[in-house]
Amino acid sequence: MPTLERLRADHAEALLAFERENRAWFARTVADRGDAYFAHFADRLDALLAEQEAGVCHFHVVRGDGGEIAARVNLVDVTDGSAELGYRVAERYAGRGLATASVRELCRTAAEQYGLRALTATADEDNLASRRVLERCGFTVTGRFLLDGRPVVGHHRALEGN
Incomplete structure (x- = not known):
């Protein structure tokens, strides 16, 4: 059974492997992280952990059956009881x-451990699989707009009553 873990420094090697192995897969539906992300991965991870420590973000990895990182699910821009959800799953x-399963677990965690009351998320308009995940997890569509030049669908979910 895959497990959700809060991001830690000792995830570095497995996280970098996850990102490298799935780079082309992810780039099919979200903007590529770029070569600098990989060249300066240790610095980037340190920055993420500092943001997490400050409470402005909550980063998570999902371990697969063999202990490898199978997914990431993150809450960013935490403010006033709300945050933006983002996730990516290995091919x-x-x-x-x-x-x-990971988004549902993070919604529960967001309410129970982080005290959040609402989440937002976006998915590329043509990424039907991601949009279905959000809908299955109780998110409702809030509108369509451009994000970094890509058409996306905005979503919202209240967390009261989890």
């Missing part, structure tokens, strides 16, 4: 329900 785990 080999796609279509197996991992995204839905």
Whole structure:
């Protein structure tokens, strides 16, 4: 059973492997992180951990059956009881329900551990799988707009009553 873990420094090697192995897969539906992300990965991880420590973000990894990182699910821009949800799932785990299970677990965690009351998320308009995950997890569509030049669908979910 995959497990959700709060991001820690000792995830570095496995996280970098996850990002490298799935780079082309992710780039099919979200903007590529770019070569600098990989060249300066240790610095980037340190910055993420500092943001997490400051309470402005909550980063998580999802361990797969073999202990490898199978997904990431993150809450960013935490403010006034709300945050933006983002997630990515390794290609080999796609279509197996991992995204839905991970997002559901993070919604519960967001309410119970982080005291959040609402989440927002966006998905590329043509990324039907990601949009379905959000809908299965109780998010409702709030509108369509351009984000970094890409058409996206905005979503919202209240967390009261989790």
